[in-house]
Amino acid sequence: MIEIKDVCKAFNGRDILLGISGQFKPGDTSLIIGGSGTGKSVLLKCMIGIIKPESGHILYDGRDFHNSSEEIQKDIRREMGVLFQGGALFDSKTVLENVKFPLDMLTNMSEKEKIDRAEFCLQRVGLENAGQRTPSEISGGMKKRVGIARAIVMNPKYLFCDEPNSGLDPLTSVRIDELIKEITDEFGITTVVITHDMSSVMGIGESIMFLYKGKKLWEGDNSNILQNTVPELNEFLFSSKLLQDLRK
Numbered sequence: 001m002i003e004i005k006d007v008c009k010a011f012n013g014r015d016i017l018l019g020i021s022g023q024f025k026p027g028d029t030s031l032i033i034g035g036s037g038t039g040k041s042v043l044l045k046c047m048i049g050i051i052k053p054e055s056g057h058i059l060y061d062g063r064d065f066h067n068s069s070e071e072i073q074k075d076i077r078r079e080m081g082v083l084f085q086g087g088a089l090f091d092s093k094t095v096l097e098n099v100k101f102p103l104d105m106l107t108n109m110s111e112k113e114k115i116d117r118a119e120f121c122l123q124r125v126g127l128e129n130a131g132q133r134t135p136s137e138i139s140g141g142m143k144k145r146v147g148i149a150r151a152i153v154m155n156p157k158y159l160f161c162d163e164p165n166s167g168l169d170p171l172t173s174v175r176i177d178e179l180i181k182e183i184t185d186e187f188g189i190t191t192v193v194i195t196h197d198m199s200s201v202m203g204i205g206e207s208i209m210f211l212y213k214g215k216k217l218w219e220g221d222n223s224n225i226l227q228n229t230v231p232e233l234n235e236f237l238f239s240s241k242l243l244q245d246l247r248k
Contacts, residue, residue, distance in 0.1 A: 007056035016042045018214040026190045029204045034211035040194045081151035083161040089135040096131035099150045121149040141172035159191040177204045
């Protein structure tokens with residue numbers, strides 16, 4: 001379980017996060033939603049250790065990430081998998097080499113063990129025949145799946161996905177959502193997805209946190225989000241054509 005407690009962050013005197021608290025449970029696909037500039041990405045960066053909050057606590061199964069020893073922080077980082085918005089694949093490496101990269105950097109596995117693990121992860125995301133291609137030779141949706149394979153190659157306890165559907169067509173977006181949900185269920189991962197995609201909200205939002213101007217204004221799931229009474233959330237939701245159609 002991941003717990004965030006009263007997390008605050010500011011840049012150049014401007015408050016970005018104003019006391020955010022919440023829980024993300026194992027086996028749930030948890031979404032953090034909100035418009036641009038609401039603090040979603042900053043919260044994610046605090047959670048994965050790219051930046052440090054001014055105050056508050058981020059706990060990984062009871063371990064206070066930013067207030068622990070360097071050794072404990074490294075242990076927690078080894079338990080994370082991250083799917084970056086742009087994919088962050090190495091153009092000079094093959095698909096298999098991209099997936100294998102964390103194993104090369106962080107484990108003492110033999111080369112055969114690393115290849116076997118990378119091939120298993122590629123098979124799990126439906127890319128068992130793409131290992132020798134380069135990123136320039138595959139589609140945007142395939143790049144996202146390579147990113148997911150790399151994110152799970154270390155068998156993480158915690159999976160973070162930053163705008164996984166960015167730049168994808170609607171059908172491919174649904175397939176990526178389904179894959180993230182399947183992997184979360186199959187391996188009991190604590191998954192946190194940053195998104196503004198309403199199809200993701202309605203499709204896989206088992207736990208949803210809505211941020212607005214650095215504050216958490218609502219928390220729930222996709223079974224009750226349409227019944228919320230928060231004006232800012234409804235304005236955000238029904239700017240989507242998908243939800244406009246559902247409301248009719």
